[in-house]
Amino acid sequence: MPADSSDKRFANTLARGLTILRAFRPTDDGLGNLEISERTGIPRPTVSRLTFTLCALGYLTHGRRHDKYRLGPAALALGNIAAASFAFVEIASPVMQRLADATGTLTAISIKDDRRMLLTRAWRPVNSSSIWLDVGYRMPLHTSSSGKAYLGALSDEEFARFLESRGDEPEDLLAEFAAIRTAAHGEILAEGYTQVRGEDRFSETINAAAVPYRPSDLGEPVAFLASSTSQQLSDQRISEEVGPALAEAVAEVRRMTGQQSALVVKG
Missing domain, CATH: 1.10.10.10 (Winged helix-like DNA-binding domain superfamily/Winged helix DNA-binding domain)
Incomplete structure (x- = not known):
């Protein structure tokens, strides 16, 4: 609660x-x-x-x-009214569809919903016969790339409120959130994206990279992600191709919407 x-x-x-x-x-x-x-x-x-x-x-x-x-x-x-009220989603749509087609990944937007990250919009690669994630799917905050991107983009004040909202959870988990936030912030600054690697991922069969975005009509960041099966999307492919491509796609969305970086630079 x-x-x-x-x-x-x-x-x-x-x-x-x-x-x-x-x-x-x-x-x-x-x-x-x-x-x-x-x-x-x-x-x-x-x-x-x-x-x-x-x-x-x-x-x-x-x-x-x-x-x-x-x-x-x-x-x-x-749900339809809520989706229509966020203009950035429609602006991002052609950019994310191009990225999905170019990389063969499912691109999507996820938001924090209660204590998980909720997939709210997704773009499938053209001619894809399979789907590994779908709208409405909920992912854990601390073991998903989307959750890591969200945490990495929180300001000190926002993170303090986040911890307060989860005050009923074990201290070691709250400490883990803090460590994830610090790591994600550094990765996004250095590489433009973040991910959860190896055994730390919530699913062995899905791999993903994520980039935070801070819409003007929401009070907190959301996460854009590119994902596929672990067989199709290795960590090496994320670092060499998909991660940088996702970071550039989100940067394009920011330019189109006039938004600044989602990160609050730490002193």
Whole structure:
């Protein structure tokens, strides 16, 4: 639970309802109340009341009495409105598609969503018959290249708020976040991109490079990434081709949108 959940203004019922909506993944063929309870940690009787309410409001839907819940039209409409409000995404689209085609990688944008990085837009290479990541996929912050790029771009003040929001986690993990942030900042300054290498990656089958970007209409950085299977995208290929190409693509997006570097230079 976020650190500010103890504030009297914090609406716990609303927070739990939004937590339920976040529980759904693109690969799900619906979720029952028990599955939602297991994923969110919210007691099943409370889940039952909240899913009933979310269905009544159109954020969830289910066809029959015992059918599983799926995201409803109100959730879809809200997502589309949110996506349309960020102009940089459409500006970046042709740049990221060219990069995907040139490198044979899946290029994408990820944002921090609660305690993970959420894939919100992706561009597949032309004629690609396979997909290794998709919109809605959530990645761990500390073991994904996207999370590393996000952490590396945080200012001291932003990082302090980040640590406060995760104050319920072990001290060694918080120390790990600090070390990752420092390493990522240095890599981005030196190379233009960052990545998680080898056994530290959250997935052995996926490799990626990431570059932070700070949109003017968001309060924190996002991450552009280029990814593929580990067989197709080695660390050497990232360092020699894909990483520098991604850094240049994001620099082009910055020029087109008039944004400065996402990094706050440390004194």
